[in-house]
Amino acid sequence: MKKLFLLILACAIYGPTAHAQFAFKGQWGLSASAGYIPSKGFNVMVGGEKALGDLYSSLHLKFNFMQNQAKLNHPEIDHFNYQTYLLLADYSYSLTKFLPHPWYIQFIGGLNIGYENIPKSPIHTLIIENSNRFVYGLNAALQIELSAAKNFSIYIEPRFLYNFNSSIRKGFFLAGFGFKYYL
Numbered sequence: 001m002k003k004l005f006l007l008i009l010a011c012a013i014y015g016p017t018a019h020a021q022f023a024f025k026g027q028w029g030l031s032a033s034a035g036y037i038p039s040k041g042f043n044v045m046v047g048g049e050k051a052l053g054d055l056y057s058s059l060h061l062k063f064n065f066m067q068n069q070a071k072l073n074h075p076e077i078d079h080f081n082y083q084t085y086l087l088l089a090d091y092s093y094s095l096t097k098f099l100p101h102p103w104y105i106q107f108i109g110g111l112n113i114g115y116e117n118i119p120k121s122p123i124h125t126l127i128i129e130n131s132n133r134f135v136y137g138l139n140a141a142l143q144i145e146l147s148a149a150k151n152f153s154i155y156i157e158p159r160f161l162y163n164f165n166s167s168i169r170k171g172f173f174l175a176g177f178g179f180k181y182y183l
Contacts, residue, residue: 033178
């Protein structure tokens with residue numbers, strides 16, 4: 001009887017959060033995050049995802065804005081800020097069936113395409129050729145998610161981005177903290 005009471009109590013406590021991580025075929029989720037780039041920068045990311053059924057995987061489409069700082073070895077300027085706007089198309093696999101609720105881990109990988117914007121300045125145009133350009137590349141992330149309510153969760157996400165044709169920095173890390181709402 002005592003075990004049955006504990007089981008009912010556990011279901012009552014964790015029941016409302018049981019669906020924060022996607023588990024239903026075709027379920028949609030919306031996400032937003034803000035983060036830190038180690039080279040004195042920040043990023044903001046918004047997007048959506050769609051569950052692919054019982055495969056524990058999903059497709060993501062996200063927009064990422066990054067404000068970053070580049071260092072220079074130049075007598076007149078030692079650093080400058082620049083922006084990158086990226087569209088990320090990702091695939092993720094979740095370890096939902098291996099971890100206890102309310103924790104979830106997703107492995108994410110995909111493609112990114114976007115635009116790198118360097119502010120106009122006579123020094124910048126002398127130092128960096130073809131300063132404003134379209135960029136493309138790959139990205140990988142590990143997302144650690146915690147279910148907080150029935151359709152709401154919070155997460156942290158370290159991510160590595162590599163832009164093949166960047167004129168400033170090809171690869172860099174960023175870390176974000178965000179939330180998801182499942183429809």
